Amino acid sequence: MTATLSRPLVLGIETSCDETSAAVLDGANRILGHVILSQDVHEVYGGVVPELAARAHLQKLDGVVDEALSRADVTLDDIDVLGVTAGPGLIGALLVGVCWTKATAWALDRPWIAVHHMEGHLFGPVLEQADAEPPFIALLVSGGHTMLIHATAWGEYALLGQTRDDAAGEAFDKVAKLLGLPYPGGPAIQKVAVDGDPARHRLPRPMLRRNQTVHDPAYYDFSFSGLKTAVVELTRKLGDEALPDEVPHVAAAFQAAAVEVLVSKTLRAVSETGCGRIVLGGGVSANTLLRQEMSSRLEALDARTGQRAVHHASPRLSLDNGAMIARAARFRFDQGERAPHDQNASASMAFPGLRSGSRAGVTSRT
Numbered sequence: 454m455t456a457t458l459s460r461p462l463v464l465g466i467e468t469s470c471d472e473t474s475a476a477v478l479d480g481a482n483r484i485l486g487h488v489i490l491s492q493d494v495h496e497v498y499g500g501v502v503p504e505l506a507a508r509a510h511l512q513k514l515d516g517v518v519d520e521a522l523s524r525a526d527v528t529l530d531d532i533d534v535l536g537v538t539a540g541p542g543l544i545g546a547l548l549v550g551v552c553w554t555k556a557t558a559w560a561l562d563r564p565w566i567a568v569h570h571m572e573g574h575l576f577g578p579v580l581e582q583a584d585a586e587p588p589f590i591a592l593l594v595s596g597g598h599t600m601l602i603h604a605t606a607w608g609e610y611a612l613l614g615q616t617r618d619d620a621a622g623e624a625f626d627k628v629a630k631l632l633g634l635p636y637p638g639g640p641a642i643q644k645v646a647v648d649g650d651p652a653r654h655r656l657p658r659p660m661l662r663r664n665q666t667v668h669d670p671a672y673y674d675f676s677f678s679g680l681k682t683a684v685v686e687l688t689r690k691l692g693d694e695a696l697p698d699e700v701p702h703v704a705a706a707f708q709a710a711a712v713e714v715l716v717s718k719t720l721r722a723v724s725e726t727g728c729g730r731i732v733l734g735g736g737v738s739a740n741t742l743l744r745q746e747m748s749s750r751l752e753a754l755d756a757r758t759g760q761r762a763v764h765h766a767s768p769r770l771s772l773d774n775g776a777m778i779a780r781a782a783r784f785r786f787d788q789g790e791r792a793p794h795d796q797n798a799s800a801s802m803a804f805p806g807l808r809s810g811s812r813a814g815v816t817s818r819t
């Protein structure tokens with residue numbers, strides 16, 4: 454190990470779904486070594502099989518950690534703090550990472566931090582863009598979650614809205630399956646949509662009506678299951694014969710509808726709070742149209758705001774990864790948090806610092 458390394462050295466572990474990942478961050482939050490192994494055992498099933506995910510994590514985690522340490526040019530003994538996704542996610546998959554981390558921390562006599570996966574996603578962009586710092590409006594869009602958050606500081610989050618049924622990524626995955634596209638559906642839809650005309654088929658924009666006000670409970674909330682049903686009906690109407698030629702157009706229409714809802718609700722939060730900084734996190738934030746639309750419509754927004762910017766991580770750090778978990782663990786470590794010995798994995802872990810059902814902060818300017 455080189456003498457110039459700054460401490461604490463944090464090892465982050467992610468095993469909540471189908472990526473086995475480990476990363477080493479130094480004291481300045483620089484990524485020294487990072488390995489993300491995407492499990493391909495699920496491909497033939499068109500979705501993640503929980504039991505297979507857990508088994509694959511168990512097989513691969515040791516090797517993934519070894520490789521991350523070796524790329525960082527450090528050993529396990531050099532690590533000062535460990536952080537692991539403790540929830541939410543697939544319980545069998547989470548348990549692999551949590552048990553590994555707990556046992557390793559105990560053997561090394563080091564503290565460890567139980568990280569919330571979605572707080573990890575909030576920290577993704579700041580790994581690459583130093584000014585992706587609160588206050589900001591965060592749109593967290595993954596395979597399991599869709600949340601609109603007003604972050605006034607790290608650890609202080611007001612939940613403005615969330616999905617009432619399917620998550621945005623889940624909708625991409627289900628629609629892809631309907632169209633005969635591979636898993637994961639998001640990148641597959643994005644790819645074929647390039648050759649499609651988004652205006653050829655009109656799909657609904659669920660929970661988005663012009664006359665909604667901030668006092669309407671649906672103002673910031675999302676719903677994607679109706680959009681998916683509309684795609685089911687459209688494919689049925691087109692029929693097996695016409696569908697293959699229409700796939701790019703249906704994919705483009707679906708992507709346009711989902712993105713319009715996500716962007717519009719996020720910009721409502723910008724207008725209401727006056728907070729012009731937007732952070733995009735989670736797998737769906739890798740979507741090119743979402744990023745482009747968010748930036749151009751934020752620029753054109755007619756509202757009084759502070760400095761405007763859209764932050765997102767590179768695609769690699771938008772998807773599940775150990776670096777974002779290490780970065781969130783570092784924040785919690787600096788706050789004095791330490792996981793107790795009886796800390797367990799939890800499929801439905803509560804988001805730390807999240808005030809839910811609150812409209813607080815919505816009318817005050819940041």
Ligand code: KG4
Pocket residue numbers: 470594595596597598621622623625626637638639640643735736737738739740741771772773
């Ligand atoms: O954050 P993530 O890697 O895992 C979860 O925490 O769920 O997100 C995975 C989700 C999947 O539903 C996948 O289809 C979606 O992110 N996704 C995308 C894109 N890349 C991944 N959705 C839309 N466009 C993309 N380019």
Ligand code: ZN
Pocket residue numbers: 570574595596735736772773
């Ligand atoms: Zn995720």
